[in-house]
Amino acid sequence: MSTVKLTTAQALVRWLIAQRTELLTGEQAPLFPGVFAIFGHGNVLGLGNALEEHRERLPVWRGQNEQGMALAAVGYAKATHRRQVMVATSSVGPGALNMVTAAGVAHANRLPLLLLPGDTFAGRAPDPVLQQVEHFHDPTATVNDAFRAVSRYFDRITRPEQLLSTLPQVARILTDPADCGPVTLALPQDIQAEAYEFPAALFEPVLHVVPRPRPDTRQLTAAAETLRAAQRPLIVLGGGVRYSGAGSKVLHFAQQHGIPVTETTAGRTLVPHEHRLHAGPLGVTGSTSANTLAAQADVVLAIGTRLQDFTTASWTVFAPEVRIISLNTARFDAVKHAAQELVADAQEGIRELGHALGSWQAAASWTAKAETERAKWDEHIESLRSTPADLPTYAQVVGVVNEESGKHDYLMTASGGLPGELIGGWRAKGAQTMDVEYGFSCMGYELAGAWGAAMARAETHPDGVVTTLLGDGSYLMLNAELFSAAFAGHGFVAVVCDNDGYAVINRLQQGQGGAGFNNMYEHCRSGTGGKPRVDFAAHAASMGCAVTAVDSLTGLAQAYRQAKQTALTEHRPAVVVIRTHPSSWTEAGAWWEVGVPETSHRAEISAARTAAQDAKRAQLRYLS
Secondary structure, rough: OOEEEEEHHHHHOOOHEEEEEEEOOOOOEEEEEEEEEEEEOOOOOOHHHHHHHHOOOOOOEHHHHHHHHHHHHHHHHHHHOOOOOEEEEEEOOHHHHOOOOHHHHHOOOOEEEEEEEEEEEOOOOOOOOOOOOOOOOOOOOOOOHHHHHOOEEEOOOOOOOHHHHHHHHHHHHHHHHOOOOOOEEEEEEHOOOOOOEEEEEOOOOOOOOOOOOOOOHHHHHHHHHHHHOOOEEEEEOOOOHHHOOOOOOHHHHHHHHOOOEEEOOOOOOOOOOOOOEEEEEEEOOOHHHHHHHHOOOOOEEEEOOOOOOHHHHOOOOOOOEEEEEEEOOOHHHHHHOOEEEEEEHHHHHHHHHHHHHHHOOOOOHHHHHHHHHHHHHHEEEEEHHHOOOOOOHHHHHHHHHHHHOOOOOOEEEEOOOHHHHHHHHHHOOOOOOOOEEEEOOOOOOHHHHHHHHHHHHHOOOOOOOEEEEHHHHHHHHHOOOOHHHHHHOOEEEEEEEOOEHHHHHHHHHHHHHOOOOOOEHOOOOOOOOOOOOOOHHHHHHHHOOOEEOOHHHHHHHHHHHHHHHHHHHHHHOOOEEEOOOOOOOOOOOOOOOOOOOOOOOOOOHHHHHHHHHHHHHHHHHHOO
16 A cells, blocks of 8 residues: 655645536536645644645635634635535634634534634644643543534544544535535644554545435325425525525426425525515515415425424424425425425435326416415515615615625625515525625625635626625624735725614614613613724725725615726725614514513513513414
């Protein structure tokens, strides 16, 4: 057997370069197209030198904050529909822990991410080293064990030869449609530098083809029988449909059988807005049109979705007697809430289910209801966009961006009030062109994730622009990767909506009877007589961005058009700042369960508790 003597770090880098992937288009590409890195003691000498040795074959991008660069890697994975995986590496201690939040984002959203945090010495001779947290009763533990809770696969490499058994598992997790999620390999700095005679075969090119499991015939027959008996069937499309590349196949299935279609957050923009079967997005941040159909449906075919609480309105959006068929590659998701499981790839599962159904169709009156109800919702959105306000509302800002966007543009947001506006109010012009991070709802993803998405789409959609919408709170939470993107030469547009605080949490707080407290700046403790304001335009300009501040919707349209052009031609972020209304929202009329205090000093909270208990009874009718 031919061998080559390499350090652990060198072997890992060579293995990364050798891995290939098959894109949804059928083309081949690197599975690991690049690395985000911030070097420190713990990774600069071992992994850092190995990366420098192959810098032309495996590009390395310098972040400013470990959380930010790892979130950029998450944004990259979403933009490539889980077919490519970025790597993020950090030093030991605080640098490593900064990436835990990003691992949580990837885990919650079932997105691939490879994290390579530096670790303390496996030999322990110099312990305690700089940045080491000592565990008095467990010398094997380091801060990197915090990744266990947010990793799909975790390993600490304490011998070079351990790579031989763990690397196939790393590739499996990152490319498995059912188990996909973040992988963490903790790398003690002495082991990174230790050499071993690795088999040369480890570094031969390998093409990873994402498997498409077909359904069990008995599950398929049972699902077809349930659908044939339905009077009012409804399809719910989740992110799994996107990652399978099954969007057009599912729409063809829906057309053949006359079944209205709704979308989850991760499934948004799978359906053309004007499609006659499109009932709109489902749930709390969805639309009254989809929620109306969901309340009347007797059978729901949920495809590639884990049906989280915002989609199901905390399990009150469906009728108590509804039957749910869950078509999912992950059996973990397929069996939730006593659903009738159909474990399969979305594309293969829907193809075989279509064959099993034959010529069966839903009643024409029910089929037509999707278009009728969505038209009502469209009118509502139009009224929100056109009603004058003293300050521009989120709905109006989204409307302007929507109007100015093209079919190859890509929209992003996360947390706060903007997810509800984009999920509920956006009218899709292109397929799979939205990333709303509402699985982990991570403030700060908006700018970092946009850097990753812009990097991913630069070659595949050169005439399209990534646009991220965010509030002032998210901007202040994590903005350093604006400079990273400007320095690296990756252009995108950021529309910053300044409404003086954490407005959507203030909405939740006061909407459940609480007093305004510690969310809006006017409700926060301050040691100054006046309230200082952040000059977002000046700050973004100092980070190397092109910047425009506007105070009207007309100015926004002009500024946004110019920002798109700047992002495309100057290859740097273009930031548009606009003051927005702090308490105007798009409402879908659905309930969301939160913990309202049972006793309180405020009568308003007691009243909110009573209302919550009424909603809980509706929830329990379904769950029982």
